[in-house]
Every structure is written in structure tokens, then in C-alpha cells.
Amino acid sequence: MSYQTEHKSKQNKPSYHHGDLRSTLLKAANILLKETGIEGLSLRKLADKVGVSRTAPYHHFKDKNQLLCAIAEQGFVRWQQDAEFIFNQVELPPKEKYRQFFHGYISYAADNPELYDLMFGRTIWKQNSATNELRDVAFPSFNHQVDMTKKWQEQGLMPSGEDTLRLSQVTWGTMHGIARLLIDGIYADRSHIDEMCDCAVNLFTQQIVQSK
Amino acid sequence: MSYQTEHKSKQNKPSYHHGDLRSTLLKAANILLKETGIEGLSLRKLADKVGVSRTAPYHHFKDKNQLLCAIAEQGFVRWQQDAEFIFNQVELPPKEKYRQFFHGYISYAADNPELYDLMFGRTIWKQNSATNELRDVAFPSFNHQVDMTKKWQEQGLMPSGEDTLRLSQVTWGTMHGIARLLIDGIYADRSHIDEMCDCAVNLFTQQIVQSK
DNA sequence: AGCATATGTTGACGCTGTCAAGATATCAAA
DNA sequence: TTTGATATCTTGACAGCGTCAACATATGCT
Numbered sequence: 001m002s003y004q005t006e007h008k009s010k011q012n013k014p015s016y017h018h019g020d021l022r023s024t025l026l027k028a029a030n031i032l033l034k035e036t037g038i039e040g041l042s043l044r045k046l047a048d049k050v051g052v053s054r055t056a057p058y059h060h061f062k063d064k065n066q067l068l069c070a071i072a073e074q075g076f077v078r079w080q081q082d083a084e085f086i087f088n089q090v091e092l093p094p095k096e097k098y099r100q101f102f103h104g105y106i107s108y109a110a111d112n113p114e115l116y117d118l119m120f121g122r123t124i125w126k127q128n129s130a131t132n133e134l135r136d137v138a139f140p141s142f143n144h145q146v147d148m149t150k151k152w153q154e155q156g157l158m159p160s161g162e163d164t165l166r167l168s169q170v171t172w173g174t175m176h177g178i179a180r181l182l183i184d185g186i187y188a189d190r191s192h193i194d195e196m197c198d199c200a201v202n203l204f205t206q207q208i209v210q211s212k
Numbered sequence: 213m214s215y216q217t218e219h220k221s222k223q224n225k226p227s228y229h230h231g232d233l234r235s236t237l238l239k240a241a242n243i244l245l246k247e248t249g250i251e252g253l254s255l256r257k258l259a260d261k262v263g264v265s266r267t268a269p270y271h272h273f274k275d276k277n278q279l280l281c282a283i284a285e286q287g288f289v290r291w292q293q294d295a296e297f298i299f300n301q302v303e304l305p306p307k308e309k310y311r312q313f314f315h316g317y318i319s320y321a322a323d324n325p326e327l328y329d330l331m332f333g334r335t336i337w338k339q340n341s342a343t344n345e346l347r348d349v350a351f352p353s354f355n356h357q358v359d360m361t362k363k364w365q366e367q368g369l370m371p372s373g374e375d376t377l378r379l380s381q382v383t384w385g386t387m388h389g390i391a392r393l394l395i396d397g398i399y400a401d402r403s404h405i406d407e408m409c410d411c412a413v414n415l416f417t418q419q420i421v422q423s424k
Numbered sequence: 425a426g427c428a429t430a431t432g433t434t435g436a437c438g439c440t441g442t443c444a445a446g447a448t449a450t451c452a453a454a
Numbered sequence: 455t456t457t458g459a460t461a462t463c464t465t466g467a468c469a470g471c472g473t474c475a476a477c478a479t480a481t482g483c484t
Contacts, residue, residue: 018432037338042471053433055473060431064472117334122396126249159415166411169399170386173408177389178382184334187381196385199378203371203415230463254440265464267442272462276441 022060024050029071033114038123043067065124069131072118076137079108079119080144087148094157099201101148102175106197109179110190116183120176145172157205174200234272236262241283245326250335255279280330281343287327288349291320292356299360306369311413313360314387318409321391322402328395332388357384369417386412 018024028049032041043064044054061067086100109116117123119138124130130138149168152158158167178196181187187196230236240261244253255276256266273279298313321328329335331350336342342350361380364370370379390408393399399408 021431043473044471055434056432058473120396120398122329126395126397128397162411162414163407166404166407167415169393169404169408170390170412170415173389173393173412174382174386175389176393177385177387177391179389180392181381181385181388183338184332185338185340186332192378192381195375195378196381199374200382200385202374203379203382233462255442256440267465268463270442 018052018056021050021052021056025057025060025067026070026074029067030074030115033071033118034112037114038068038117038121065127065129066131068118068124069129069134071115072124073131073134073137075112075115075119076134076141080137080141082108083141083144094152094155095201095205098152098157098205099198102197102201103194105175106179106182106193110182110193113183116179120179142168142172152205159206171204174204230264230268233262233264233268237269237272237279238282238286241279242286242327245283245330246324249326250280250329250333277336277339277341278343280336281341281346283327284330284336285343285346285349287324287331288346288353291331292349292353294320295353295356306364306367307413307417310364310369310417311410314409314413315406317387318391318394318405321395322405325395328391332391354380354384364417371418383416386416 025046029041029046032046032049036045043057047054047057057067061070082104083101086097086104089097089100092100124134146165146168149158149171150164153160153162153164153167158171178193178200182190182193187193237258241253241258244258244261248257255269259266259269269279273282294316295313298309298316301309301312304312336346358377358380361370361383362376365372365374365376365379370383390405390412394402394405399405
């Protein structure tokens with residue numbers, strides 16, 4: 001089974017031009033990414049799956065890097081949606097909300113390991129090769145988390161003595177670290193991960209003191 | 213300037229056999245790794261630097277993977293030495309010792325980013341391709357950290373309510389996460405990193421309550 | 425209708441890891 | 455000392471990769 005559309009024109013005749021190659025490539029790339037990982041994702045295999053020649057993708061992505069950035073971009077958008085869904089659960093007590101956020105982050109990474117590697121891995125960031133489009137999605141995502149941390153401090157959930165930015169960085173760093181240990185195959189066991197998350201949440205949050 | 217030894221025999225005549233190729237390769241690989249990163253380290257370039265043919269390394273390492281594992285192995289040994297030096301500073305109060313351990317871990321990663329990537333990155337672990345020799349060095353390194361965590365709990369430095377193993381995993385996860393954010397180029401600024409470390413140490417440690 | 429532009433194709437280049445086959449040195453046993 | 459096994463090193467070859475140049479074809483505007 002192949003991902004290739006037969007890209008026919010409206011009259012159902014096979015057409016020289018694909019018509020929707022860019023989004024078709026992105027879709028196929030996501031599948032190929034899941035199947036074979038970042039290392040296994042090659043432009044040539046991708047073009048083959050889609051049914052175009054090796055160099056056709058170059059008319060839609062300047063680079064392999066630009067393709068990767070576009071995939072990562074989608075990853076950030078989807079995670080942002082997940083996160084906002086959690087943040088918007090009004091009825092939840094703060095600690096439980098933070099707990100869900102923490103577990104949600106790790107779950108997103110665990111469910112999309114290769115995508116997570118693309119979003120936060122050295123492939124893109126180490127070489128400073130992130131496109132502007134990607135930066136415009138990635139940075140606000142972290143800023144949002146800083147805002148939430150500030151709120152949690154004000155609510156007394158997190159220690160107000162620590163600098164908000166540093167605290168955000170550390171809590172994010174912890175989530176990132178656990179996520180990486182998981183997706184890089186250093187901790188295979190998912191149940192351990194859940195307990196680790198709970199342990200971390202305990203360490204970062206404190207009992208909320210009720211003023212009488 | 214090249215790394216190639218002229219590998220002459222004792223009589224100083226150039227010899228067909230190198231005589232010490234394995235360790236020469238490892239030494240050159242470490243340099244090449246620092247210079248060009250994991251992505252830039254190719255067996256062919258390596259052989260070229262050392263002055264042998266492309267396939268000569270295959271008589272000393274079955275695989276590129278086996279070479280990478282051997283490099284990572286050395287990395288673990290060196291880190292283990294650093295860590296034990298910190299642990300053995302008898303006069304230090306517990307919190308300061310933990311602080312030094314935390315900063316030491318991050319410094320090691322920052323000073324040897326490509327080596328750290330090899331030691332804890334997906335290149336080796338994700339594919340389950342670690343050699344037995346590597347495992348025999350890597351696993352005790354973490355176990356040692358668990359022992360130290362247990363001690364810190366008993367000393368009242370860290371919360372004794374948490375399971376020791378989970379606590380070790382979370383604190384390690386945090387260090388690993390911060391290290392990765394640093395070496396993957398997501399946080400470029402080293403000074404931020406230092407403040408993040410202090411913040412994390414504060415979160416993980418508590419005032420030691422003196423019994424009177 | 426004609427021309428610019430977008431999109432797709434084939435050919436080629438240098439890089440990579442790795443296998444096979446042959447050359448040469450070393451070392452142990454006869 | 456000679457012989458034969460074994461370790462080590464060499465060249466040749468292959469497939470896969472990203473990407474550039476040159477060419478082909480379709481689309482869309484004037």
C-alpha cells in the first residue's frame with residue numbers, strides 16, 4: 001500500500017502537475033516519520049511514496065530542513081491545542097490541572113516521539129536552522145507556559161520565592177528531560193514514567209495554605 | 213595539520229600495519245567529534261585524518277555504531293571520575309555538595325556537548341544498539357546516583373516521602389533536560405543555565421531540620 | 425496567441441556506510 | 455627455518471542520500 005495519490009485532474013486523467021503536492025508531501029512525511037523515524041525520513045523515499053520524482057519536492061521546500069521545520073510547525077500547533085484544552089478546564093483544582101498538564105506534555109511526546117524529536121531536537125535547533133514560521137509558533141508556546149507558571153505562583157501552588165522565568169525553565173526542563181529519556185529509549189517502561197511525573201509534580205507544588 | 217601518525221615500525225620505516233590503530237582512531241574520533249559534531253563524524257573522514265584507507269577501521273570496530281559506543285564509554289568513565297571527586301569532598305555541607313553535583317553534571321555536558329549527545333542520545337539508545345561494554349559502564353553510573361539520592365533523603369536534604377528510585381529519576385531527568393536544552397541550542401545563554409540549576413536545587417532540597 | 429512563471433522530470437556529483445576480494449605483515453607450530 | 459593460519463590493511467564496488475543544473479510541460483496573465 002502506498003500513500004501516492006494518483007493526482008489526476010478533474011477529468012480523472014493523470015496530470016503532469018500534481019495540484020496539491022505540498023500538503024500531500026507534508027501528510028506523507030508525517031506518516032513516514034512515524035514509521036521510520038527522523039533518520040529514515042529521506043526526501044527520495046518521500047517523493048517515491050507520493051509518486052513524484054526525487055526533485056519535485058524542491059519546488060515546495062527549499063531544503064530538507066524546510067520540510068522538517070514545516071512538520072515541526074504542525075507539531076507545535078497541535079500541542080498548543082492540547083495544552084489550551086487542559087488550561088481551560090475551569091472546574092479543576094490548580095494542582096490537578098498542573099498534574100494533567102505535566103502528564104499531557106509527556107503523553108504528547110510519547111505518542112509522537114519522532115515529531116517531538118523534531119520539535120525540540122538538535123536537528124533543527126542546534127544548527128540554528130529554524131525557519132521564521134517555526135519560531136513564530138514555537139516561542140509563543142513557551143511564553144504561554146511562563147504565563148501559566150506565574151499564575152500558579154500567585155495561586156500559591158508553586159513557590160513564589162523563585163523567579164518566574166527560572167521556575168518555568170526548570171519545570172519545562174524537567175518535562176523535557178523526562179520526555180527525552182522516554183522517547184530516546186533510556187526509559188522504556190511507560191508506567192515508571194507516570195510515577196515519575198507524579199513525583200515531579202509533588203516536588204514542584206506545595207500545599208495551598210488557606211487563609212481563614 | 214593532521215592527526216595522522218606516520219605509524220612507522222620500531223626501525224622508523226613506514227609499515228603496512230599501523231600497530232596501534234584502534235586507540236589512534238578513538239583519539240582522532242574524539243577530536244573530530246568536537247570539531248564537527250556527531251553528524252560530521254564519518255568513518256571515511258576519520259580514516260583519512262589518521263592516514264589509513266576507508267575500510268581499515270572495520271578491523272577494529274565492527275560498525276560505525278561500535279565506534280560510537282566506544283567513544284561514549286570513555287565519556288562515562290570520565291564523568292564517573294568527576295562525579296566521585298565531588299561526592300568525596302568530605303567537608304562540604306550536603307546541600308552545597310548536591311549543588312556542586314548538579315552544576316558539575318551540566319558543566320560536563322556543556323563542555324562536551326557532542327560527547328554528551330553520544331552518551332545519552334538516541335543515536336545509541338533508541339536503536340537499542342548499545343554494546344555490552346557500554347552498558348556495563350553506563351548503568352552503574354546511574355545506580356551510583358540512586359545511592360547518593362538515598363543518602364540525601366536520609367540526611368533530610370531531600371524529601372523522604374518520595375520513593376528513592378522515582379526521586380532519582382526525576383532529579384536526573386531535570387539535569388538531563390537542562391543539559392539537553394543547553395547542548396541542543398535551545399538555551400544558548402550559559403548564565404541562565406547557572407541560575408536554572410540553582411533554582412532546581414532549591415526546589416529539590418529542603419532546609420535540614422536540626423533536632424535539638 | 426504568446427510569453428512568463430510555476431511545477432515536474434532526468435542526469436549528474438560528491439558524500440556516506442559497508443561488503444567482497446585481494447595484498448601484506450605477524451605469529452605459532454612443525 | 456619454513457609453512458600455514460590469522461590479523462591487518464588495501465582497492466573496487468554498490469546502494470542510498472541531498473542537491474544542483476538543464477530540460478519538459480502545464481498554468482495563467484496580457
